[in-house]
Amino acid sequence: MLVTLLRHHLRPYRTAVVAVVVLQVVQTLATLYLPSLNARIIDDGVARGDTGEILRLGGVMLAVSLVQVVCAVIAVYFGSKAAMGFGRDVRGRLFGHVQTFSAQELGRFGAPTLITRTTNDVQQVQMVVLLTFTLMIIAPIMLLGGVVMALQEDVGLSGILLFAVPVLAAVIAAIVVRMVPYFRSMQKRIDAINRVLREQIAGVRVVRAFVREERESQRFAAASTDLFDTSLRVGRLMALMFPAVMLVLNVTSVGVLWFGGQRVDSGEMQIGALTAFLSYIAYILMAVMMSTMMFVMFPRAVVSAERIGEVLTTTTSVVPPTAPVAPPTGPDARPGLVELRGVEFRYPGAEQAVLRGVDLVAEPGRTTAIIGSTGSGKTTLVNLVPRLFDVTSGAVLLDGVDVRDLDPDVLWTQIGLVPQKPYLFSGTVRSNLEFGRPGASDDELWHALDVAQARSFVEELPEGLDAPIAQGGTNVSGGQRQRLAIARALVRRPHVYLFDDSFSALDYATDAALRAALVPETRDATVIVVAQRVATIRHADRIVVLEDGEVVGVGTHTELLEQSETYREIVYSQVSAEEAA
Structure with missing residues (x-):
């Protein structure tokens, strides 16, 4: 359902999406090119004391950095425009579709969940769209480009990636799988809070007349505690994810320095190449971390998209006629019969x-x-x-x-x-x-x-x-x-x-x-x-x-x-x- 929503509602923003993709590709390639320039400055400029080469390569790095910044700013602008427009259009479509419901469909869903689906659920999907434009396009390019550039610097040292990437993927997958049911439960808990709050606001006179403030406070506290407990479980899993990613990143960096230092000492590798290799390892694991952010948001967005789709695919039991008949007119007509x-x-x-x-x-x-x-x-x-x-x-x-x-x-x-x-x-x-x-x-x-x-x-x-x-x-x-x-x-x-x-x-x-x-x-x-x-x-x-x-x-x-x-x-x-x- 998430793919269907994206395909249908991002269609009016195809130009912005294409612009974001192009700009993010250029930005990522510029980012991947910087460590290579830095390595050349160290090996060809600093090591030889060639000030002119240092200044020339430094100027190139400055120009590449400027291109990187400009592309990033413009990409965020177009990405935000497309994501916000997407959210507006989905909310508009939901609202318009609900207006076609008969009392039967409105009673089946209920006002609290329709409000949640039109606001909170749309916001979850909208956030994933924004993260896709700002992170997910960059991540695979940076991952693949980082691997290619790391192999270019030193093939032997790249064997560390065969350990780091699978371990990191396994850790993230194990955590994300446990998050999915919690996200589904969270949306239901939000529905429950909206329902209790709506009842208490609408029935405040009855609550006060029967002196039931304490009981209603307990009802709201129970609904709020249920959401708190579920959110806490999700928060614990998210809190576990980032230290695990950083642990793998730091262990990998130590391994690169250990084995890379030996290769530098034996003359098989230059210091600049080792510095660049460390940067590419960081880029690769950074790409995985950016993907982690998506993996955290994606399950919740899938659940929200399913809930939105449930509303959009519900057809009203009061169907407009395909060939409407006009009321009779003329002297014999009895309007109002x-x-x-x-x-x-x-x-x-x-x-x-x-x-x-x-x-x-x-x-x-x-x-x-x-x-x-x-x-x-x-x-x-x-x-x-x-x-x-x-x-x-x-x-x-x-x-x-x-x-x-x-x-x-x-x-x-x-x-x-x-x-x-x-x-x-x-x-x-x-x-x-x-x-x-x-x-x-x-x-x-x-x-x-x-x-x-x-x-x-x-x-x-x-x-x-x-x-x-x-x-x-x-x-x-x-x-x-x-x-x-x-x-x-x-x-x-x-x-x-x-x-x-x-x-x-x-x-x-x-x-x-x-x-x-x-x-x-x-x-x-x-x-x-x-x-x-x-x-x-x-x-x-x-x-x-x-x-x-x-x-x-x-x-x-x-x-x-x-x-x-x-x-x-x-x-x-x-x-x-x-x-x-």
Whole structure:
């Protein structure tokens, strides 16, 4: 998966990659050439007292060093540009792909791990790309070039490499193999910390209300300790790697000096050649050390790439149509007509269907209410209309067209959804309302707030429409959050309004005023209301009663009181028989 990611997302940076490779090759060749020049200065200049030769070769060394520095700087620039662009593109692709997920895929992964994969996992792969451009291109050239140049200086002394390189490779391989499972475990531990932290921040009021701060601190400490223990194991292995590499390097250097000194003493080797040979041995082992850095990062990057690939290869269960059908137009068209025909829905792996054999028609200009006990499938039914899920069998139709055949953008522009848990984005009152329709005028925004019974508290805010809203709307009350979400849907002016228990946080007076104000605003639209309170839906044109995923009653409030035992039980649990009548 790592290779696939690199091949796909580095394609736009081919020019930069080629430039980095060329510059790194030139830099490495310049580096390998310097010890040879130094040896010539010692043997041809210093030994003979030839000052002119020393100055000439010294000038060449200075020029080569300058080329080396310039190539290194430019290579790092292009390498960083490609690596950072790669990370940006992968994050963008991940974010865009997650946006296509249905609620089913989002629930399967969960928000904490998706956040980790989009941030930490991408960063691990990005770091390997950067190290590849700065170290990994140099390492093999330096290793091979160092061996060639060492053989050129003295073939007999090069036999030491037959001992040093295999031992070094064996030590690194043994350590890296043990690191891989730890890196995989580390990413899971980071997921766990994100999950606990997200829960504690989102549920801070509940934690304080039930005085559970100590318990939550213990949960976070446990998750943090798990990551600490795993990271400590990895750190110990990394701490073992570098001393092992340095031990081999120093033992090899001692061996070169021991045997090289004997060859110099016997006249088989010159001092300059021995100095150059030591430099090439250091280069060879330095190349192995640079490879070690890659070996440390590579296993973690492979794990991260697998986790990224798992998201990117997951296809949404809500697939856009290959040949979208346009909604009907003309005098006979009924925009906003919602029909459910024999709908069944079953969550993946569930033994029983949540909805079974549901037939329902919600017409424009009428309010259709859905009521039932907890777990009866009300929210699931509403989520089928905008295709947050797709039906297992049967069909959901909008304007006579199966929603699976409509272009998703066209479908969503027809619907104004106020979810059971209204969510506001960080920004201002204005920016949240403009989610309904970008570019809406101030008059339209204030009118929507007026209908949603939110004008009074927004006017009291010092900044009015530009008053700040915290992430999730945590700086406003639950009732204010619901009213702002309703106003956001009203700004859109869709053909279908879906209110999923959107009045639960309102007091009875505000609820009644809001419903009365909605009547003229939604006169030509289809309104589907899910509610727990009978008072909210008793005046609906049609009430649908759900029980265990099946429709057990359809009619007006009065008709259902006479015909539906389930509806009577719900009503009498909230009001007396006299009040219900």
